[in-house]
Amino acid sequence: xxxxxxxxxxxxxxxxxxxxxxxxxxxxxxxxxxxxxxxxxxxxxxxxxxxxxxxxxxxxxxxxxxxxxxxxxxxxxxxxxxxxxxxxxxxxxxxxxxxxxxxxxxxxxxxxxxxxxxxxxxxxxxxxxxxxxxxxxxxxxxxxxxxxxxxxxxxxxxxxxxxxxxxxxxxxxxxxxxxxxxxxxxxxxxxxxxxxxxxxxxxxxxxxxxxxxxxxxxxxxxxxxxxxxxxxxxxxxxxxxxxxxxxxxxxxxxxxxxxxxxxxxxxxxxxxxxxxxxxxxxxxxxx
Numbered sequence: 001x002x003x004x005x006x007x008x009x010x011x012x013x014x015x016x017x018x019x020x021x022x023x024x025x026x027x028x029x030x031x032x033x034x035x036x037x038x039x040x041x042x043x044x045x046x047x048x049x050x051x052x053x054x055x056x057x058x059x060x061x062x063x064x065x066x067x068x069x070x071x072x073x074x075x076x077x078x079x080x081x082x083x084x085x086x087x088x089x090x091x092x093x094x095x096x097x098x099x100x101x102x103x104x105x106x107x108x109x110x111x112x113x114x115x116x117x118x119x120x121x122x123x124x125x126x127x128x129x130x131x132x133x134x135x136x137x138x139x140x141x142x143x144x145x146x147x148x149x150x151x152x153x154x155x156x157x158x159x160x161x162x163x164x165x166x167x168x169x170x171x172x173x174x175x176x177x178x179x180x181x182x183x184x185x186x187x188x189x190x191x192x193x194x195x196x197x198x199x200x201x202x203x204x205x206x207x208x209x210x211x212x213x214x215x216x217x218x219x220x221x222x223x224x225x226x227x228x229x230x231x232x233x234x235x236x237x238x239x240x241x242x243x244x245x246x247x248x249x250x251x252x253x254x255x256x257x258x259x260x261x262x263x264x265x266x267x268x269x270x271x272x273x274x275x276x277x278x279x280x281x282x283x284x285x286x287x
Contacts, residue, residue, distance in 0.1 A: 118186055118188065118201075118203055119203055119206050119208075122188055123188070124186040124187055124188050124189075124203070125186070125187060125188075125189050125190075125191065126184055126185070126186055127140035127141060127143060127145075127184065127185040127186075127187055127189075128140065128141070128184050129182050130180055130182065130183075130184075130185050131177075131180075131182075132173060132176045132177045132180055133155075133173070134152055134153060134154055134155050134169070134172075134173050134176075135152065135153040135169070135172035135173050135175070135176045135213060135218045135219050136150050136151070136152035136153060136176070136210075136213055136219045137152050137197070138180075138185065138202065140185060142192070143187075143189055143198065144196070144197045144198065145187055145189060145197065145198050145199075145200050145202060146197045146198065146199050146200075147199075147200070147201070147202055147209050147210045147213065147219075148199040148200055148201050148210060148222075148225075149201070149210040149211075149214070149221065149222050149225040149226050149227050150210050150213050150214055150219040150220065150221060150222055150225070150227060151219060151220040151221075151222055152219065153168070153169050153172040153173075153218065153219050153220070153241060154169050155169045155170055155173055156169055157169035157172075157241075159241050159242075159245075161243075161244045161245040162244075164245065166245035166246070168240075168241040168245075171241075171246060172218040172219070172240060172241055175216070175218050175240070176213065176218060179204075179212060180204065183204050183205075184204075185202050185203070185204060185209070186202065186203045186204075187200045187201065187202040187203075188200045188201050188202075210226075210227055211226075211227055211230055213227075214227035214230040214231040214234060215227070215230040215231075215233065215234055215239075216234060216239055216240050217231075217234035217235070217237075217238075217239030217240020217241055217242050217243065218240040218241065219231075219240075219241075220241075
């Protein structure tokens with residue numbers, strides 16, 4: 001066996017020499033210089049024989065496979081099926097109070113509409129992007145507000161101008177929308193809205209919304225309300241719904257019909273037995 005090991009070692013010497021020569025050729029012509037020491041195989045085997053235990057060849061450590069390592073044993077057994085703590089008697093468990101929150105942000109609820117002071121000194125709620133559904137009726141977010149102190153002019157209401165009816169309800173709503181223009185309202189409403197309309201006083205900037213409707217004649221002042229005087233002045237001046245119908249004479253008249261409307265074609269494709277007529281502004285296709 002020792003002779004076999006020696007023969008293998010001697011056979012490896014030419015292979016190592018060939019590798020060294022190939023490496024030297026690849027480095028030839030460069031600036032780097034590689035120095036290779038001569039290895040005496042006899043001295044190497046002698047040193048390995050002196051270090052190896054008695055009775056074992058020097059190459060046994062190279063050829064013998066490494067011994068498998070024993071598996072790591074945990075300090076305690078782990079049962080993967082157990083996902084709950086063990087049952088304990090009720091007298092052993094003790095309920096403690098929850099700790100205080102780290103900050104007030106943990107106690108924050110849903111955002112509420114911002115509060116604001118009204119020009120008359122009362123507390124109000126800001127309502128953004130209001131929409132006028134009628135003269136005196138406003139929808140904003142979850143709120144439906146009927147301006148207090150006035151009688152709402154419904155969209156379907158009509159007024160009379162010297163015996164001729166005109167759609168004063170639609171005209172009043174249009175004028176009210178032009179006044180609001182989506183500006184922020186401040187109304188005396190509760191923090192939470194609802195489905196039912198809430199009678200409230202509202203302001204746009206420093207202007208009372210109900211007073212504006214009454215003094216411009218786009219709503220009737222409620223009896224005993226704060227806008228009775230403004231409503232009487234608007235009625236006397238024939239403003240808004242108390243005045244004449246809007247003059248539409250400046251608008252162009254609709255063209256009069258000269259005959260019956262043409263019937264719509266059943267299909268845009270020509271019939272199978274009819275010839276295709278090219279458009280007047282395009283030449284006929286070449287035959």
